[in-house]
Amino acid sequence: xxxxxxxxxxxxxxxxxxxxxxxxxxxxxxxxxxxxxxxxxxxxxxxxxxxxxxxxxxxxxxxxxxxxxxxxxxxxxxxxxxxxxxxxxxxxxxxxxxxxxxxxxxxxxxxxxxxxxxxxxxxxxxxxxxxxxxxxxxxxxxxxxxxxxxxxxxxxxxxxxxxxxxxxxxxxxxxxxxxxxxxxxxxxxxxxxxxxxxxxxxxxxxxxxxxxxxxxxxxxxxxxxxxxxxxxxxxxxxxxxxxxxxxxxxxxxxxxxxxxxxxxxxxxxxxxxxxxx
Amino acid sequence: xxxxxxxxxxxxxxxxxxxxxxxxxxxxxxxxxxxxxxxxxxxxxxxxxxxxxxxxxxxxxxxxxxxxxxxxxxxxxxxxxxxxxxxxxxxxxxxxxxxxxxxxxxxxxxxxxxxxxxxxxxxxxxxxxxxxxxxxxxxxxxxxxxxxxxxxxxxxxxxxxxxxxxxxxxxxxxxxxxxxxxxxxxxxxxxxxxxxxxxxxxxxxxxxxxxxxxxxxxxxxxxxxxxxxxxxxxxxxxxxxxxxxxxxxxxxxxxxxxxxxxxxxxxxxxxxxxxxxxxxxxxxxxxxxxxxxxxxxxxxxxxxxxxxxxxxxxxxxxxx
Numbered sequence: 001x002x003x004x005x006x007x008x009x010x011x012x013x014x015x016x017x018x019x020x021x022x023x024x025x026x027x028x029x030x031x032x033x034x035x036x037x038x039x040x041x042x043x044x045x046x047x048x049x050x051x052x053x054x055x056x057x058x059x060x061x062x063x064x065x066x067x068x069x070x071x072x073x074x075x076x077x078x079x080x081x082x083x084x085x086x087x088x089x090x091x092x093x094x095x096x097x098x099x100x101x102x103x104x105x106x107x108x109x110x111x112x113x114x115x116x117x118x119x120x121x122x123x124x125x126x127x128x129x130x131x132x133x134x135x136x137x138x139x140x141x142x143x144x145x146x147x148x149x150x151x152x153x154x155x156x157x158x159x160x161x162x163x164x165x166x167x168x169x170x171x172x173x174x175x176x177x178x179x180x181x182x183x184x185x186x187x188x189x190x191x192x193x194x195x196x197x198x199x200x201x202x203x204x205x206x207x208x209x210x211x212x213x214x215x216x217x218x219x220x221x222x223x224x225x226x227x228x229x230x231x232x233x234x235x236x237x238x239x240x241x242x243x244x245x246x247x248x249x250x251x252x253x254x255x256x257x258x259x260x261x262x263x264x265x266x267x268x269x270x271x272x273x274x275x276x277x
Numbered sequence: 278x279x280x281x282x283x284x285x286x287x288x289x290x291x292x293x294x295x296x297x298x299x300x301x302x303x304x305x306x307x308x309x310x311x312x313x314x315x316x317x318x319x320x321x322x323x324x325x326x327x328x329x330x331x332x333x334x335x336x337x338x339x340x341x342x343x344x345x346x347x348x349x350x351x352x353x354x355x356x357x358x359x360x361x362x363x364x365x366x367x368x369x370x371x372x373x374x375x376x377x378x379x380x381x382x383x384x385x386x387x388x389x390x391x392x393x394x395x396x397x398x399x400x401x402x403x404x405x406x407x408x409x410x411x412x413x414x415x416x417x418x419x420x421x422x423x424x425x426x427x428x429x430x431x432x433x434x435x436x437x438x439x440x441x442x443x444x445x446x447x448x449x450x451x452x453x454x455x456x457x458x459x460x461x462x463x464x465x466x467x468x469x470x471x472x473x474x475x476x477x478x479x480x481x482x483x484x485x486x487x488x489x490x491x492x493x494x495x496x497x498x499x500x501x502x503x504x505x506x507x508x509x510x511x512x513x514x515x516x517x518x519x520x521x522x523x524x525x526x527x528x529x530x531x532x533x534x535x536x537x538x539x540x541x542x543x544x545x546x547x548x549x550x551x552x553x554x555x556x557x558x559x560x561x562x563x564x565x566x567x568x569x570x571x572x573x574x575x576x577x578x579x580x581x582x583x584x585x586x587x588x589x590x591x592x593x594x595x596x597x
Contacts, residue, residue, distance in 0.1 A: 012393035013401045020408040023423040023468060024415065026434075030426055041437040041447075090317035098303065099310030105318050112321045114525045116575050118548040119568040120324070122555040123331035126342070146324040153317060207416050209532040210548070214556050225418040229536055241432050248419040255414040263407045270413075270473070271480035 024252065031245035038241050052246035061231070061243050067219035068227035072251070075137055075223060076205040079144035084198050086145075087152035094153075095160035105153070113150035120146060121214045128215060135216045140223065143211045148201040155200060158272035159193025196269040199258055206255065224251045329572060335565035342559035355566035365567075367543055368550040369574075374459060375546065376527040379466045383523060384516070386467065387474030394475065395482050409472040417469060421536035424465035428452070455543045462544065465533050470526070474519045481515020482508070521582045525575055547571045 026043065031052050033045040040046060056065040094102050124143060125134070133139035163186070171181040212226035219227070228247055231240050259266065336355055340348045359365045390409065397405050412420065426432045428451040439445045451457045485508055493503045509516070531548035538544045540553065551571055555564030 009393060009396045010401065013397045013405045016390055016393055016405050017408040019468075020411050020472065023420060023427070024411060026427055027419065027423040030423075030432070038432050041434055043434045043438075086317040086320060090314040093310040093313035097306050097310040097313075099307040101311060101314075105314050108318060108321055112325050114522075114575060114579055115325050115329075116529045116548065116568075116571050118529070118531060118551045119332060119572040120328040122551060122561065122564045122568040123328040123335060125555055126335065126561050127328075127331065129342075143324060145320055149317060149321050149324075203414050209416075209418050209535070210552070213535070214552065225416050225532070228418050228422065241426060244422055245426070248416075248422055252415055252419055255416075256411060259410040259414050260407055263403065263410055266410055267406060267476060270476055 024256075027245050027248050027252075031242065031249045033242055033245075035242060052242035053250075055243045056247050056250070061240075061247075064219065064227055064231065065224075065243075065247050068222055068224045069250070071137070071219070071221055072206065072223040072225075075140050075144065075221070076202055078137070079141045079148055079205045080198055080202045082141070083145055083148040083152045083201055084156075084194060087149060087156050087197065088194060090153050091156035091160045094157040095163070096165060106157070109150040109153045112146055113154075115146065117147070117208075117210045121210060125214055135218055135221050137221055139215050140211055140221055143215065144205050144208060147204050147208060151204060152197050152201050155197045155269050155272065156193055159196070159269070160190065162272075163189045163193075192265060193269075196262065196265040199262055199266060200269050203255060203258075206251075329569070332565040332568050332572075335561050336569050338562045340560075340562040342561055351562065355562050356570070358563065359566055359570065364545075364550065365570075368545045368547045371459065371544060372528055372530065372546045372548075375463060375466065375530055376524060378463050379470070379527050380520065380523050382463070382467050383471045383474050384520065387471045387478055387519070390471065390475035391478040391482050394479050409475065412469050412472045413476075415469070417532040418536055420469045421465050421533040424461060424468070425452075425537045428461045452538055453542070458538050458542050458544045462530075462533050462537055465537065466527065466530065470523060474523055477515055477519040477522075478512070481512035481519075484515070485511040517582075521579070524578060524582070528575060528578060529571075547574065 029044050030038075032048045032050075033040070034047055034049045034051060037045045037047065055061050090105065093099070094105065120143060128134040128139050133142070165186075167185050167189070168181045171185045172178065176184065207225070208223070209225040209229065212223040213229055216222040216226060222230075224247070228244055228251075231244050231247070337350060337352060338348055339351045339354065394402070394405055394409070428435050430436065430448065430450055435451075436445060436447050436449050440447060449457075451461050489507050489511065490503060493507050498506065529548050530546045531552065534540060534544060534546050534549050535552075540549050545553070547567070548571060551564055551567040554560045554567055558564075
């Protein structure tokens with residue numbers, strides 16, 4: 001490549017980075033604005049303040065935000081864990097065993113993945129009210145599985161297919177017991193796939209809004225996105241913009257950290273399941 | 278429990294074991310396979326198939342939560358009410374407009390992004406890759422808020438930055454009309470989901486054999502010709518998969534609309550209509566009917582993609 005071409009690809013790369021980070025930078029800047037500054041029509045605050053963060057963490061909005069944060073973490077982690085365990089078994093069967101119905105399972109996962117969330121919300125709303133799951137953690141964990149399971153099954157089967165399973169036998173030939181062969185050979189090979197799948201599943205659960213807003217009514221189970229969506233009505237005397245921005249920044253931090261640490265694996269996970277033949 | 282879902286045994290021979298009768302070993306393997314994969318399969322069915330069947334059932338009744346005594350069987354009455362109501366067709370129109378615009382822009386933009394990432398020098402590639410994952414990982418609600426605040430008169434900077442454009446001034450109310458609201462909604466959606474498309478396309482791009490590119494180059498093809506005659510035809514599968522997934526995803530749009538306009542100025546999507554009927558108006562019967570219609574639309578889109586464009590999902594799943 002000539003120097004001129006190189007420069008162009010460099011510029012292209014920088015444009016992409018700016019494109020991706022711009023709205024994040026904006027909401028970050030917004031979260032540091034004072035109430036008077038919100039309408040300054042500028043990108044950056046004229047005076048920087050932590051005021052919005054103290055509002056949501058210790059101040060008037062904290063009883064809305066903190067329980068929501070706890071709910072989000074709890075519900076998403078449990079849903080991620082359940083779907084990872086279930087899909088670990090399923091993916092092992094799909095990758096290693098020869099049985100009819102493999103296509104049926106993958107096809108079902110595909111169908112569930114494209115299922116419109118709102119279509120499930122209506123019947124669940126009524127059912128959960130009748131059986132007492134409305135506005136509870138399990139009431140969200142169960143429907144979250146419809147979001148996390150299909151992608152987990154796909155991603156993990158794609159990962160498991162690439163594991164050189166012969167190494168298990170090789171280890172046994174060399175004198176390892178079945179358990180040792182599994183523990184020392186297969187687990188280290190499979191762990192990255194399981195881990196990556198968990199991250200992607202967590203992102204998807206963390207992102208949910210439709211279930212969160214429809215199947216909860218109080219801070220007992222309401223997750224952060226739903227709480228953010230309802231923030232506006234919370235404090236009548238104050239413009240909620242700054243508080244929303246600060247809360248948005250806080251819930252974005254975990255995903256940004258995960259992305260920065262595991263970017264290579266996440267990309268592999270996202271594309272393996274979907275495109276590679 | 279899972280045994281009930283077993284497909285009819287041995288009428289159709291599995292392709293991968295072509296040698297006639299089934300041995301004990303393969304029978305044991307089959308059993309183990311369903312034992313391991315069964316629970317996941319069952320949970321998937323329980324959390325989707327069961328609710329949709331329930332929704333079909335509810336949709337046949339006139340049933341309002343605040344007035345449960347007066348629940349009455351309506352047959353297809355709810356569907357008739359919906360399909361003859363302008364509100365439904367308006368929401369379909371909005372949903373189709375958003376889907377077509379966002380998917381078209383995302384495909385072109387995503388392709389450009391993928392090209393840059395493929396060519397980007399190794400020194401900046403990790404930075405670009407991390408950046409591109411951020412819109413994907415950010416919560417849709419957060420992205421919707423960011424864009425809404427940017428465009429809103431009271432908090433935004435867009436009006437003052439772009440006041441030099443014709444039609445934009447300090448007092449332009451982006452959320453005051455249908456077209457401008459949809460424009461902002463589309464921007465937010467495009468920002469959020471283009472990176473995902475570009476990653477899928479990048480993976481497709483990597484499958485285009487270099488030899489073909491070189492051969493075309495030697496034969497004197499221009500860069501533009503190579504793009505259209507070599508690159509794109511060779512990654513058709515990846516493009517189709519990205520297109521299918523994004524179309525279905527865009528058609529379900531809900532979060533951004535809820536946050537940015539809450540359906541004001543005729544910006545209600547089908548999902549939002551279903552939500553409003555069910556949760557806000559507690560019209561379980563009508564809401565269920567809208568949900569069922571939404572589900573049928575998604576099935577129709579998926580079906581026409583798979584038949585019409587011959588999207589090979591087996592390949593997409595990595596099942597050769």
